[in-house]
Amino acid sequence: MKFQFGLSIACGFALGQVGQVAAWGSEGHKVVGSVAASVVKPATLSRISQILASGETLESVATWADLIKRTRGNGDWHFIDVNNGVTEADNPQNDPTNSKGTCTPNLARDCGGTGNTACVVSVISQQGSILAGACGASSPSTAEYEALKYLVHFFGDVAQPLHACGYKRGGNDVPVASFDTQTATQYGAMELHWIWDTSILVKTMGGHTTPKGQTVTTAQIEAYIGKLVSRIKTGDLKSKVGARCKKPDAGTSSLCPLEWAGQSNGLDCSAVFVGYDAQADLGGDYYTKNTANVDLQLALAGVRLGAYLDEVLACNGGSTPSGPTPTEDPTQTATATPTSGPTDAPGGQCTDASYPNYLAVRTENLCCSDPTRSATGRYSYLCQESDGTVVRKYSTGGPFPPAK
Secondary structure, rough: OOOOOOOOOOOOOOOOOOOOOOOOHHHHHHHHHHHHHHHOOOHHHHHHHHOOOOOOOOOOOHHHHHHHHHHOOOOOHHOOEEEEEEHHOOOOOHHOOOOOOOOOOOOOHHOEEOOEEEEEHHHHHHHHHHHHOOOOOOOOOOOHHHHHHHHHHHHOOOOOOHHHHOOHHHOOEEOOOOOOOHHHHHOOOHHHHHHHHHHHHHHHHEEEEEEEEEEEEHHHHHHHHHHHHHHHOOOOOOOHHHOOOOOOOOOOOOOHHHHHHHHHHHHHHHHHHOOOOOOOOOOHHHHHHHEEEHHHHHHHHHHHHHHHHHHHHOOOOOOOOOOOOOOOOEEEEEEOOOOOOOHHHHOOOHHHHHHHOOOOOOOEEEEOOOOEEOOOEEEEEEEEOOOEEEEEEOOOOOOOOOOO
């Protein structure tokens, strides 16, 4: 598989041995899934909706890989320990321009497992190859279904700078005194990894900070996603999320994911550790200097994922897959929504403005049927693009207006 592209955004919308924690919080991973759904081609989104279980979206499955990593024992899939070390010689803070190569990934040195197969860089290629098997299959396998969910998550992981850093366990052993009024987390003392996983993003979303945590509402998350997608499509981020891979990625050579890890790791030298002070309040100047970096990394992750799925699921023809029964989530059991076949799709053309609350891709000339409601209260719509592509969309805010 080659993966070298220049992306044009259409107007549509058990832990590993090293012991790193999840990249981004659930909020960040949901952002990545939503951005990807907003930039993939309509045909790709249609295929995605048929691979996933009924009621699932890229946003809703984005945290699945974190929920199962302890029971699967694949925590080391979530990071790459670049230049792993605990001495000050390995501190990215001492190499702000990366002139010493402190923030330059090396797959043979930094990726664990037999044959360097157990890190986020190699696993992205592995899971992409598995997902490609869904092309032409009338019923994708569980492995192919899970590969899609893994990819949604790992594209977020590889974009989190401290998941491409080996120094002091990716910042997990780098103490932080406070972030605004917060001085501890539900897991104990604060550390730099947590600041990049959660604190900066939640503050940018408008969340509330207390001495022991932060809270953010669904409305704040969705508002942030909407603004980020707008910035990607027509705003200041459009010029920064174009071609993301300079080298072709043939099969499992991992060249593209390694390049992405290098971009993330570069921020460890140029931004993450610059201005860090163990005694300082990182909710002040440090936050101000890095909030744009977090926005960009999430945008990059979503755009990369969208383009990757466009290529992997292009399939060059063949029958359209339909989703398998998902494996049970260790924390909840999903309630399926009723499904409808393409023959139930509405006709005509409707503008996207009629349906403002879609969580999936947004495009013009969309027409949707009246909603069906699941047992969990979520609304499902069978929609049709003007080109005849049938997609299923969901709402969290109640039913949309009937099709026009």
